[in-house]
Amino acid sequence: MKTPGEVLREGELEKRSDSLFQLWKKKRGVLTPDRLRLFPAGPGARPKELRFHSILKVDCVERTGKYVYFTIVTTDRKEIDFRCAGESCWNAAITLALIDFQNRRALQDFRSRQERAAPAAPPEPRPPRAP
Numbered sequence: 001m002k003t004p005g006e007v008l009r010e011g012e013l014e015k016r017s018d019s020l021f022q023l024w025k026k027k028r029g030v031l032t033p034d035r036l037r038l039f040p041a042g043p044g045a046r047p048k049e050l051r052f053h054s055i056l057k058v059d060c061v062e063r064t065g066k067y068v069y070f071t072i073v074t075t076d077r078k079e080i081d082f083r084c085a086g087e088s089c090w091n092a093a094i095t096l097a098l099i100d101f102q103n104r105r106a107l108q109d110f111r112s113r114q115e116r117a118a119p120a121a122p123p124e125p126r127p128p129r130a131p
Contacts, residue, residue: 006033009093016081024083029090031097036072050080052101061091070094 009031014024015038028039036050050072059079060071067083070091074080084090 003033008032008097009090011088011090013082013084013088013090016083031090031093033097034101036094036097050074052098053105055098058091058095058098 007030009029011029013027013029015027017023017025026041028041030037030039030047034052036052037047038050039045039047054075056073056075056077058070059073060069062069063086066086068086068089068091069081069083072080072082072094082090
């Protein structure tokens with residue numbers, strides 16, 4: 001079983017900014033079993049986290065030249081665009097980690113529903129009374 005702090009992948013990827021010019025900004029990505037952390041290039045800046053419980057899917061994968069472009073779609077329908085070097089396969093690593101997270105969560109939900117639906121254990125029989 002994977003632990004939440006375990007690093008599955010670490011390296012460089014680029015995020016498209018939300019600004020008017022939509023520039024590509026280099027980030028250091030750290031992928032764990034439950035989130036993607038994005039560290040800015042500058043020292044001392046705080047990382048941004050994309051937790052998998054708030055991600056719907058990895059979408060729009062396109063390979064052009066030396067880059068792979070992909071979009072992370074969040075549960076509130078926000079689209080975050082990324083690109084990475086073609087050989088780095090960040091899109092595949094994020095997709096696999098997301099699927100693993102969703103499978104683990106589905107199993108937990110199933111088990112908790114089973115526990116709630118299970119009938120209470122019958123009381124233990126009492127020993128017969130002496131006459």
